[in-house]
Amino acid sequence: MSFDVDLFVIGGGSGGVRAARMAAATGAKVALAEDSRLGGTCVIRGCVPKKLMVFASTFRDMPTEARAYGWDIADGGFDWSAFRGKLHAELDRLEGVYRRLLEGSGVVVHDARARLVDAHTVALSDGGRVTAKHILVATGGRPERPDLPNAHLGLVSDDVFLLEKLPKSVLIIGGGFIACEMACILNGLGVKVTQFYRGAQILRGFDDEARGLVAEAMKEQGIDLHLGTNIVEMAEAAAVKGHEAEMGADVSQMADLLPKSGEKGCPVWVKSTNGHEAVFDAVLFATGRAPNSTGLGLEDLGVAIGRRGEIVVDDYSQTAVPSIYAIGDVTNRVNLTPVAIREGMAFSKTVFEGEPTPVDHDLIPAAVFTQPELGTVGLTEEAARDQEPIEVYATSFRPMRSAFAGANARVLMKLIVSQKTRKVLGCHIVAPEAGEMIQMAAIAVKMGATKEDFDRTVAVHPTMAEELVTMRAPVRRG
Structure with a gap:
């Protein structure tokens, strides 16, 4: 049977792009579909913009430290709009780099959503269809929202990079690395940060002594960290007028900060498990991520899906359907960009270079x-x-x-x-x-x-x- 391409990759993130380019380098005919932006979570709404925000946030204490070393330097203010413009210009540049790398490798890029019709056929949202000898799913993950009334009023990590203005105060829900990184970033940029985590200590899964020191440092820097605490109720701040004084917020002065009533990011009234009530300019949910496996037609073809929505694969990233493979966060193995890239490389070696290469997930820094x-x-x-x-x-x-x-x-x-x-x-x-x-x-x-x-x-x-x-x-x- 002849196919339009040897490999069709669904997802233009770091793992999918690396697999596509490596396969194309062997002489294989390769196509790739991405319905959002090339670069995926890491480049567009994850590692890269986050690290640039980390850099920006670390300058807050620089004048104080510089003066201690003898420099005559004054405190300054942070201009979010100026930084935001440069940030998005850089992301646009990187997306262009990814596109040029793919096209330079001979990979055909479809700016469309893809869905599997059968084990060898992909249907595109623009009406096209492509047949492939092998299909690789590299669709990554997405931030989750809790099952809570009015949760739509809160932000998720993707939204932070798109804010027109920084809020004056934010409540962050969660204790994982995204929640803690965002807490430090926003605190460093001058936002008043409160963080709720339902567990006994942040950064579950990391060394106890290490995460304890991080928690103490965050509190020392002014982050209002509440352990053993969760959100139980939230509503638009405008719906709870009369409580502004006791909550320490003036809802009427928040109107120009974030989206208006009924939209995510509007001022929000929150009640916690300890009974405390407060109003925040924004609430950020950082309570986990889920694999992007829905709507792809996988289960209809016999591809096994795990309890959390992950695509189940073997040591060679192959699913229960021999022609379909999956790598990266959608498999929920080790959800790190360099791991997705390694998985993409191992896939190409296994399928297109004749070197069966299992993925090594041991001792990953x-x-x-x-x-x-x-x-x-x-x-x-x-x-x-x-x-x-x-x-x-x-x-x-x-x-x-x-x-x-x-x-x-x-x-x-x-x-x-x-x-x-x-x-x-x-x-x-x-x-x-x-x-x-x-x-x-x-x-x-x-x-x-x-x-x-x-x-x-x-x-x-x-x-x-x-x-x-x-x-x-x-x-x-x-």
Whole structure:
């Protein structure tokens, strides 16, 4: 049977684009469909704009620190509209880069929504149909809203980058990395931030000691963090007039800040599980993401869908239908952009280069871009202790730069070591630029370095990271 193309990719995010380009490089005929913007979540409404906002938010305390170092510098104000214009210009530029890369690789791009008709046929929203020997679903994920009356009044992470004006106050619901990153970003840009998280501590799944330090730092910076707290009721602020004084907000002065009554982002009255009531200029839901697997026709073809809506695949990203594969967040394996790219590369090697390549999801480093950042690779102390006897090497201190400026900021350097093999099972860093540091440490951990390998490495002095190779005695064993 002949097909129009060898590969049809549904989704123009980082994973789908990498798979399409690699397959095309082998001489395969490739097409790709994207119904939104090329670049996907990471480039358009995730990693890239978020990191640019992180950069912008870190300048708030710069004048104070500079004065401590002898500079005669005045405090300034943040201009959201000026930043927003440059931000969107950069995203437009990057989207153009993605399009040129695809077209330069010979990939045919369809600016349309795609749906599977059968195991080898894709129907496009513009009326076209394309047959393909192989189909790759790389549609990513989407932010979820809670099942709560009037939840439509709240924002989700995608909306933050599109705000015409910054709110003066925001309530963030959630305690994962998106919620905490957004809390630090908006706080740094001058927004009064309140954060509710229903759990006992933010950043569930990360090392307990590390996430505790991040939480304390966030509170020190002025974020009003409420643990063990959730939202139980919300409504338009205009519908609860008469309570403005006790809530500390004047609804009448919020009219020019955000969308008008009935729209998401309008001033909102909130009641929490502890009975407290307040009005916020905006409410941001950061309570999780779901795989974008609906409306693709997958289940009708026999593709297995998991409990959370994820496409079920094997070690080679193949679904129960042999001609259909899936990579990235839509599979809900490890939802990180570099992982989606690796999965796309492994798919191309397996299907188009004759090299069956399973995806390696072991010892993946990650960073949470809070202030300070959290970098991590390998096992947490808690997970490692459940697995085998361990030693913990850790130190927390005020870094030289902050201490000289009179700031209270602290950092953490932590290694989890197997008592039996002496291998470093996990590394956790809470510090400015922890993401940059953990990338280097991850190489050693991935290679199976032992604590003695770290000890043999000469320190770079004076740096924060030198503590990773100078900790001699464990702080505890377990």
